[in-house]
Amino acid sequence: MSAPDDHPGMEIDLLKGSSRTLLNRVLLAQETWIAIAILVLGLVVSMIAPKFATPGNLLNIFQNACFIGIMAIGMTPVIISGGIDISVGSILGMCGVTLGIVLNADMPLVVGIVATLAMGVLCGAVNGTIIAYVKLPPFIVTLATLSIGRSLALVLTNNQVFYEFGRASDAIVALGGGYTLGLPNVVYALVIGVIVLHFLLTMSRWGRYLFAIGGNEPAARLSGIPVDLIKISAYAFSGFMVAVTAIFLVGWLGAVTNSIGTGYELQVIASTVIGGASLTGGFGSALGAGIGAILVETIRNALLLAGVNPFWQGTFVGCFILAAVLLERIRSVRR
Amino acid sequence: MPVLARLEHIVKDFGAVRALDNVSLDINEGEVLGLMGDNGAGKSTLVKTIAGNFQPTSGTYALEGKPVLLSGPADARRHGIEVVYQDLAICDNLTASANVFLGREIMRKLGPLKVLDHKSMNTRSAEIFRELKSETRPADLVMRMSGGQRQAVAIARTRLAKSKIVLMDEPTAAISVRQVAEVLALILRMKEQGLSVILISHRMPDVFEVCDRVVVMRRGRKVADKPIAQSSPEEVTGLITGAIQTA
Numbered sequence: 168m169s170a171p172d173d174h175p176g177m178e179i180d181l182l183k184g185s186s187r188t189l190l191n192r193v194l195l196a197q198e199t200w201i202a203i204a205i206l207v208l209g210l211v212v213s214m215i216a217p218k219f220a221t222p223g224n225l226l227n228i229f230q231n232a233c234f235i236g237i238m239a240i241g242m243t244p245v246i247i248s249g250g251i252d253i254s255v256g257s258i259l260g261m262c263g264v265t266l267g268i269v270l271n272a273d274m275p276l277v278v279g280i281v282a283t284l285a286m287g288v289l290c291g292a293v294n295g296t297i298i299a300y301v302k303l304p305p306f307i308v309t310l311a312t313l314s315i316g317r318s319l320a321l322v323l324t325n326n327q328v329f330y331e332f333g334r335a336s337d338a339i340v341a342l343g344g345g346y347t348l349g350l351p352n353v354v355y356a357l358v359i360g361v362i363v364l365h366f367l368l369t370m371s372r373w374g375r376y377l378f379a380i381g382g383n384e385p386a387a388r389l390s391g392i393p394v395d396l397i398k399i400s401a402y403a404f405s406g407f408m409v410a411v412t413a414i415f416l417v418g419w420l421g422a423v424t425n426s427i428g429t430g431y432e433l434q435v436i437a438s439t440v441i442g443g444a445s446l447t448g449g450f451g452s453a454l455g456a457g458i459g460a461i462l463v464e465t466i467r468n469a470l471l472l473a474g475v476n477p478f479w480q481g482t483f484v485g486c487f488i489l490a491a492v493l494l495e496r497i498r499s500v501r502r
Numbered sequence: 503m504p505v506l507a508r509l510e511h512i513v514k515d516f517g518a519v520r521a522l523d524n525v526s527l528d529i530n531e532g533e534v535l536g537l538m539g540d541n542g543a544g545k546s547t548l549v550k551t552i553a554g555n556f557q558p559t560s561g562t563y564a565l566e567g568k569p570v571l572l573s574g575p576a577d578a579r580r581h582g583i584e585v586v587y588q589d590l591a592i593c594d595n596l597t598a599s600a601n602v603f604l605g606r607e608i609m610r611k612l613g614p615l616k617v618l619d620h621k622s623m624n625t626r627s628a629e630i631f632r633e634l635k636s637e638t639r640p641a642d643l644v645m646r647m648s649g650g651q652r653q654a655v656a657i658a659r660t661r662l663a664k665s666k667i668v669l670m671d672e673p674t675a676a677i678s679v680r681q682v683a684e685v686l687a688l689i690l691r692m693k694e695q696g697l698s699v700i701l702i703s704h705r706m707p708d709v710f711e712v713c714d715r716v717v718v719m720r721r722g723r724k725v726a727d728k729p730i731a732q733s734s735p736e737e738v739t740g741l742i743t744g745a746i747q748t749a
Contacts, residue, residue: 240543375596379604382593389591390605391576449595493657 189407200494201458204487205465214471228468233353234412234419236460238431239438240360241408243456246439247368249381249448250298250305252405255435257316258290259428262322262413266339267329267423276335276342284410290316291406295399313432320425343418353415357457360408364453372500373490377401381448394413409485437484438463441491464485504531505567506666506698507552507583512561514547520545522558523722529667534689536700536709536730539719540742545702548719551668552700553585554578584660585669592644592655599627599640601657630658634691636684649677650684657688667698674708686712706735718742718749727749 185242192484213220238255245252265286267281290312297308334337345352368374379387388394417423440446441462442455466483507529514522522544529535529552539545549564550556550742554572561571562569565581572578593600603623607676610619627640636654638647644655653673654712660668674682682705689712692699709716709730716733718726718741726733726741726749733749 263625363733372609372618375600375604375607375618378596379593379600382595386591386593387604389587392605449593 169245169253171369197476197491197495198452198454198458201441201443201462201491205462208462208465212469212473216469216474219384219469219472224468224472228464230351230353231468232464233351233357234416235380235386235414235431235434235438236357236457237353237360237408237412238435239442239456240357240364240453240462241405242439243364243442243444243451243453244368244374244377245305245405246444246446247377247381247426247448247451248401249384249399250398251436251446252291252294252402253306253432253436254294254309254312254316255405255409256428257313257432258287258406258409259413259416259431260320260425261290261316261323262287262415263423263427264323264329264425266413267332268323270332270335270339273293274335274501276338279335279339280414287408287410288403288407288414289406291403291409292399294406295402298402299395299398317425317429324423324425326425328422328424331353334416339414339418341418341423343415345418352476353419356411356415360411361453361457364456368451368453373397373400378449381450382460388492414493424467431475434460434463434484437488440488443491443495445495450474459491506531506565508562508564508567509552510562510564512548512558512563514551514556515559520583520722524561525654525719525722525724526561526716527724527727529665529698529700530715531717532693532696533715534693534701534713536713536716537700537702537719538704538706538716538738538742543719543742544722545719546671548747549585549671549700549702552578552667553583554641555701556617571693578747579663579665581588582664582666583669584663584680585671586656586660586666586673587671588655591684592652592734595643597641597643598631598655598658599742600632601644602640602662604659606662616682619667626662627658630661633661633695634658634688636688648681648684650681650688653677653681653685656706657692663695667700668692669689669702673701674703674705676720682708706738709738710735718745 177407205401209219211384218224242252242255262283266279266283287402291354294309294312297303298305318402342352356364379390379392380394380397384394418426438459439451439456440459442452442459444451444455463484467480470480470483505528509525509527512522512525513520523602525548537545537548547556551558554575554577556652557571564570570581572581593604596604608619608622609616610622624640631638631640631654634654634657636651638651639652643654672683677685686708689699689701701709701713713730716728716738717724718738720742725747728749737746737749741749
């Protein structure tokens with residue numbers, strides 16, 4: 168820092184930005200460290216369990232991670248804006264049930280998809296509207312809708328399981344469980360989701376305003392940002408991504424039970440946080456959400472193949488959440 | 503110096519409480535005006551009236567000779583009046599340039615889409631920081647910046663709108679001594695560029711260092727309005743506490 172009457176720094180080019188090199192920035196990114204953790208974990212486990220590193224198993228991990236990953240992409244804008252959506256598991260239930268009911272009534276797949284997406288956006292918009300206009304804390308609002316959504320899914324289905332999808336039967340199974348160019352379809356959904364969200368977060372006004380709201384909400388309001396509408400849209404986006412997950416998940420499972428998605432909210436939030444999003448708002452990335460989901464699924468899969476009692480899975484995932492948040496803290500001191 | 507804003511016989515009542523009692527004040531072009539007074543003396547009511555947050559109960563408010571009735575801060579901004587808030591209203595997690603342009607981003611076309619034009623915004627911010635002689639880098643996060651640089655970011659926001667009057671509410675209240683010097687230098691830069699600055703401050707040395715004129719408020723009344731050179735910290739203290747009635 169220099170005194171105001173001498174400006175030794177003025178001859179430097181202000182536009183050069185920080186003096187960090189690209190390598191430096193990559194090394195400082197949470198995503199890099201999570202990717203390294205996945206690789207190390209994979210190497211260790213493949214020494215114990217040779218089955219781990221087979222193409223079939225790796226593909227399996229990737230596919231399983233996609234369902235949580237797509238929902239984590241939806242969760243990311245919500246968390247960036249300083250909110251949280253713990254109702255995603257129940258929204259997944261509502262969306263799955265909607266798809267089941269529509270297809271069971273012998274409707275075409277397109278109608279089912281549109282209805283499911285509409286249900287997801289509606290659920291999210293309800294969350295967002297209550298949070299933005301009634302001004303209740305996001306945790307409480309989505310805790311309530313977690314309960315309401317699961318209950319409505321039971322009411323709508325009367326505890327019935329849907330496995331008859333009428334004329335869309337083959338199409339939905341092909342979409343959710345099928346492959347394109349050697350990769351499961353859901354993988355493409357995740358990759359497209361990461362790219363689209365990355366673009367939105369870095370290049371659009373919407374993304375900029377999400378970060379602003381998460382960083383300093385009163386300041387965002389003073390700057391004339393439509394804070395309430397942006398918040399509603401973040402929850403609606405989360406609902407939309409949950410609906411996308413529901414479509415692939417139902418196709419993959421080939422059936423809809425009303426318990427579909429129960430408990431998913433914890434895995435989704437864990438993935439988002441491991442990927443570098445801050446629950447206090449203002450930070451998060453699309454790639455982080457995807458990579459975080461892959462780490463969580465890798466841990467689960469590795470423990471199973473290594474012959475560890477599955478009861479231990481939660482302990483390991485919990486430790487990784489703590490480690491990721493600590494890592495985030497250390498990095499923010501260094502940068 | 504031409505008069506930019508003229509307040510005449512302004513009265514502001516809140517129920518039975520008279521917050522401003524017959525206050526008349528001229529704001530001249532290219533002048534730094536120190537506004538002092540104890541808590542509850544009517545400083546912030548006066549500032550909020552100038553900034554359009556409050557409409558006066560009676561009296562006239564004219565900008566560049568034309569009477570105005572400002573409907574709110576956004577209206578005031580359209581008339582070239584900007585406020586730099588005490589808590590700065592800045593997002594720590596965004597870059598300096600993102601903060602400068604917050605809510606009025608420059609967009610460019612990318613095919614059918616409109617996307618943020620980071621390059622133009624950084625270039626324009628760098629120009630403003632250069633005008634302010636601040637070392638703030640547009641692409642750096644505000645969370646890594648000093649108090650003085652953060653003030654520069656807040657002030658740069660007002661420069662974007664080509665404002666004529668900038669109201670600064672306690673800009674030096676929560677920062678270190680060295681950073682205070684930086685902020686005072688920024689105020690002088692704004693004056694050099696022909697802006698009128700109203701500095702609301704409790705810090706006597708700051709007011710005496712940069713202000714051309716000092717106005718003291720006490721119990722809703724203007725008790726002093728004189729060139730800083732003809733006053734002294736002792737006199738202003740007396741005026742604020744009421745030991746001296748008027749000057």
